[in-house]
Amino acid sequence: xxxxxxxxxxxxxxxxxxxxxxxxxxxxxxxxxxxxxxxxxxxxxxxxxxxxxxxxxxxxxxxxxxxxxxxxxxxxxxxxxxxxxxxxxxxxxxxxxxxxxxxxxx
Amino acid sequence: xxxxxxxxxxxxxxxxxxxxxxxxxxxxxxxxxxxxxxxxxxxxxxxxxxxxxxxxxxxxxxxxxxxxxxxxxxxxxxxxxxxxxxxxxxxxxxxxxxxxxxxxxxxxxxxxxxxxxxxxxxxxxxxxxxxxxxxxxxxxxxxxxxxxxxxxxxxxxxxxxxxxxxxxxxxxxxxxxxxxxxxxxxxxxxxxxxxxxxxxxxxxxxxxxxxxxxxxxxxxxxxxxxxxxxxxxxxxxxxxxxxxxxxxxxxxxxxxxxxxxxxxxxxxxxxxxxxxxxxxxxxxxxxxxxxxxxxxxxxxxxxxxxxxxxxxxxxxxxxxxxxxxxxxxxxxxxxxxxxxxxxxxxxxxxxxxxxxxxxxxxxxxxxxxxxxxxxxxxxxxxxxxxxxxxxxxxxxxxxxxxxxxxxxxxxxxxxxxxxxxxxxxxxxxxxxxxxxxxxxxxxxxxxxxxxxxxxxxxxxxxxxxxxxxxxxxxxxxxxxxxxxxxxxxxxxxxxxxxxxxxxxxxxxxxxxxxxxxxxxxxxxxxxxxxxxxxxxxx
Numbered sequence: 001x002x003x004x005x006x007x008x009x010x011x012x013x014x015x016x017x018x019x020x021x022x023x024x025x026x027x028x029x030x031x032x033x034x035x036x037x038x039x040x041x042x043x044x045x046x047x048x049x050x051x052x053x054x055x056x057x058x059x060x061x062x063x064x065x066x067x068x069x070x071x072x073x074x075x076x077x078x079x080x081x082x083x084x085x086x087x088x089x090x091x092x093x094x095x096x097x098x099x100x101x102x103x104x105x106x
Numbered sequence: 107x108x109x110x111x112x113x114x115x116x117x118x119x120x121x122x123x124x125x126x127x128x129x130x131x132x133x134x135x136x137x138x139x140x141x142x143x144x145x146x147x148x149x150x151x152x153x154x155x156x157x158x159x160x161x162x163x164x165x166x167x168x169x170x171x172x173x174x175x176x177x178x179x180x181x182x183x184x185x186x187x188x189x190x191x192x193x194x195x196x197x198x199x200x201x202x203x204x205x206x207x208x209x210x211x212x213x214x215x216x217x218x219x220x221x222x223x224x225x226x227x228x229x230x231x232x233x234x235x236x237x238x239x240x241x242x243x244x245x246x247x248x249x250x251x252x253x254x255x256x257x258x259x260x261x262x263x264x265x266x267x268x269x270x271x272x273x274x275x276x277x278x279x280x281x282x283x284x285x286x287x288x289x290x291x292x293x294x295x296x297x298x299x300x301x302x303x304x305x306x307x308x309x310x311x312x313x314x315x316x317x318x319x320x321x322x323x324x325x326x327x328x329x330x331x332x333x334x335x336x337x338x339x340x341x342x343x344x345x346x347x348x349x350x351x352x353x354x355x356x357x358x359x360x361x362x363x364x365x366x367x368x369x370x371x372x373x374x375x376x377x378x379x380x381x382x383x384x385x386x387x388x389x390x391x392x393x394x395x396x397x398x399x400x401x402x403x404x405x406x407x408x409x410x411x412x413x414x415x416x417x418x419x420x421x422x423x424x425x426x427x428x429x430x431x432x433x434x435x436x437x438x439x440x441x442x443x444x445x446x447x448x449x450x451x452x453x454x455x456x457x458x459x460x461x462x463x464x465x466x467x468x469x470x471x472x473x474x475x476x477x478x479x480x481x482x483x484x485x486x487x488x489x490x491x492x493x494x495x496x497x498x499x500x501x502x503x504x505x506x507x508x509x510x511x512x513x514x515x516x517x518x519x520x521x522x523x524x525x526x527x528x529x530x531x532x533x534x535x536x537x538x539x540x541x542x543x544x545x546x547x548x549x550x551x552x553x554x555x556x557x558x559x560x561x562x563x564x565x566x567x568x569x570x571x572x573x574x575x576x577x578x579x580x581x582x583x584x585x586x587x588x589x590x591x592x593x594x595x596x597x598x599x600x601x602x603x604x605x606x607x608x609x610x611x612x613x614x615x616x617x618x619x620x621x622x623x624x625x626x627x628x629x630x631x632x633x634x635x636x637x638x639x640x641x642x643x644x
Contacts, residue, residue, distance in 0.1 A: 021156040022151060022305055023253060040305075042300060042305035042306070043302075045161055060335075060338050061338070064337065081405075085397070088233070094216060095398045096218035097229055097398055098395035098399055099165070100226040100229065
C-alpha cells in the first residue's frame with residue numbers, strides 16, 4: 001500500500017489525488033497531498049505511474065503497513081521504478097511488449 | 107432522494123449515461139458519441155486508472171479472420187465452458203475485437219512488431235491502453251465525471267431507466283444525470299479481496315440494475331481465484347505456468363499446479379499449510395522477455411529483493427469473483443440490452459457466459475468481451491436514446507435505489523463487508539461448494555440483508571458509497587449462492603462436493619434476481635429465447 005509522499009520531491013500538483021481509483025489522498029491547499037485513507041489503498045501502483053516527479057512509493061504489501069526510509073528507497077533506485085518499467089519516465093527508451101513471444105495459446 | 111431541494115445538486119442532461127470507466131465503459135461512451143449522442147461517462151474512481159485492466163497487462167482474444175484459426179478459438183472453449191458458450195456470440199466477439207483493435211492501432215497504440223515486422227495485437231498494457239482510451243473518449247466529446255460514484259438509477263413511471271444519481275466524493279456534492287439510456291459498465295464483484303485493481307469492483311452495477319428489476323445470469327460462475335504472492339496484490343497468473351509448487355522446505359507438492367491443480371493449492375492453504383512457488387520452469391528466453399510483457403508482475407519481487415526464478419516465495423489465492431467468473435447482468439439482445447427498458451450492460455457487469463460459458467476465459471476473453479460488448483451497448487443505447495428524443499427528460503423520474511434507506515439503524519458498513527467476506531472468500535465455502543454449506547451461508551447472508559433493510563441513509567459521500575458497496579457485495583453473494591444451490595452438478599468453475607460431475611440434464615442457464623426475495627430460474631433454451639418460453643421448452 002501507499003507509504004510515502006516525498007516532501008522533497010512533491011510539487012503539489014495533486015495529480016495523485018485526481019487519479020487514485022480508490023480516493024486515498026486528500027489535497028491540502030498550498031501543501032503536499034496527504035495519505036488520508038491508507039486502508040483503502042488497493043496497491044495498484046497507478047499513482048506512482050502518474051506522479052511526474054517520482055514522489056510516491058507504494059510498498060508491495062497489500063494488507064500490511066510498513067515504515068519506509070526514503071533515503072534507502074533512493075539508494076535502491078525504487079522511487080519511480082514502476083514509471084521507468086512501463087516507460088513513462090521522460091527519456092525512457094520504449095521497451096516493446098514481448099508477450100507474443102511468451103504466452104502462446106494463453 | 108430524487109428532488110432538487112438541495113442546492114448542491116448538480117444536474118446534467120444527456121442522451122447516454124455510461125456508468126463505469128474501464129475498457130467496456132470507454133468503448134461504450136466512445137461508440138455512443140460517434141453515433142451522434144451526447145454522452146456522460148461517470149466513474150467512481152478515475153477514467154484511465156479505474157478497474158481491473160488499468161493497472162495490469164492483459165491478453166486479448168484476437169484471432170485473424172481465418173476459418174481454421176477461428177474454428178480452433180471457438181472450439182477450445184466449448185468443453186471448458188461446460189457447453190454453455192454460444193457460437194454466434196463467440197463469432198461476433200471475434201469479429202468486433204478484430205475490428206476494434208485495428209481502431210486501437212489507428213489511434214496510435216504502440217503494438218510491438220514481430221521479426222517479420224508485423225504488429226502483434228494479442229496483448230495490451232493496461233496503463234497505456236486506458237490512458238489512450240481516456241484521450242479518445244474526451245476527443246469524441248464525452249463529458250467525464252471522475253470520482254463520481256452512482257448511487258441509484260432513475261426510472262420513469264413506466265419503469266424505463268432515465269438516468270442516475272450519485273455523489274462527487276471529492277467535493278461531497280450530489281449529481282443527477284437525466285439520460286435517454288444508461289449503460290452499466292461497472293465491472294464484476296471481487297469482494298474487496300485486494301486482487302490487482304479489483305477493489306473498485308464491488309458489484310455496484312448489479313445492485314443498481316436489480317433495484318430497477320433487471321435480471322442476472324450465471325451467478326454461480328463467480329468463484330474464480332487468482333494466484334498472487336501471499337503478501338501482494340499482484341494477481342497475475344500467467345507466469346505461474348513456469349512454477350513448481352513447494353512446501354517450506356522446498357520439497358514438491360504432489361499435483362499442485364497453476365492451470366490444473368489449483369484445488370490442491372487451495373486445500374493446502376485452507377488446512378493452514380503455506381504453499382510456495384518457484385518459477386524454475388522458465389527458459390532463459392522466458393526470463394528475458396517476461397519483464398516487458400508484465401512489468402508489474404516483478405514489482406513486488408523487486409521491492410522485497412527476491413528473484414522469483416531462483417527463490418521460492420509464499421503464494422495465496424485471492425477471490426476474483428465475477429471479475430474472472432462469468433456471471434453478470436442478463437442480456438436479451440445483440441445490443442446488450444438488459445431486461446429493463448433503457449438499460450444496457452457491458453464488460454464484466456454483463457454475463458460473459460455467452461462467450462465463455464461456465465469457465466473463466468482469463469484476461470484474453472475479458473478484454474475481447476469488454477471492447478465488443480462496450481461497442482455494441484454504446485451503439486444500441488445511443489440509437490435508443492436518439493429515437494426517444496429529448497422529451498424523455500421532461501418525464502418524471504423516480505429514484506430506484508433505497509435498498510439501504512428504509513429504517514432507522516446505523517449501518518456498520520465495514521463490519522458488513524467483513525461478514526460478507528467471511529462467507530465468500532474461504533475456499534471451503536466458495537471454491538468447494540456443498541448444498542449444506544450454501545444453505546448455512548445463505549441463512550446468514552439473508553439475515554444481514556434484513557438488517558440492511560432497516561438501516562438509515564448515510565449522511566456523507568464517503569459513507570454513502572461505502573454502504574452501497576457493502577450492500578452490493580451482500581446482494582451479489584446472495585445471487586451467487588442461490589444460483590450455486592440451484593445448480594446441483596459440477597460444471598466449469600462451479601464445483602459441488604455433493605454433486606461431482608457434469609449432469610447433461612443441467613446444460614442450461616440459471617437466471618436470478620430479486621432483493622428481499624432472491625429467485626432463480628432455469629433457462630433450458632438458447633440465450634435469445636424469452637424466459638417463459640424457455641421454461642416451457644423444458
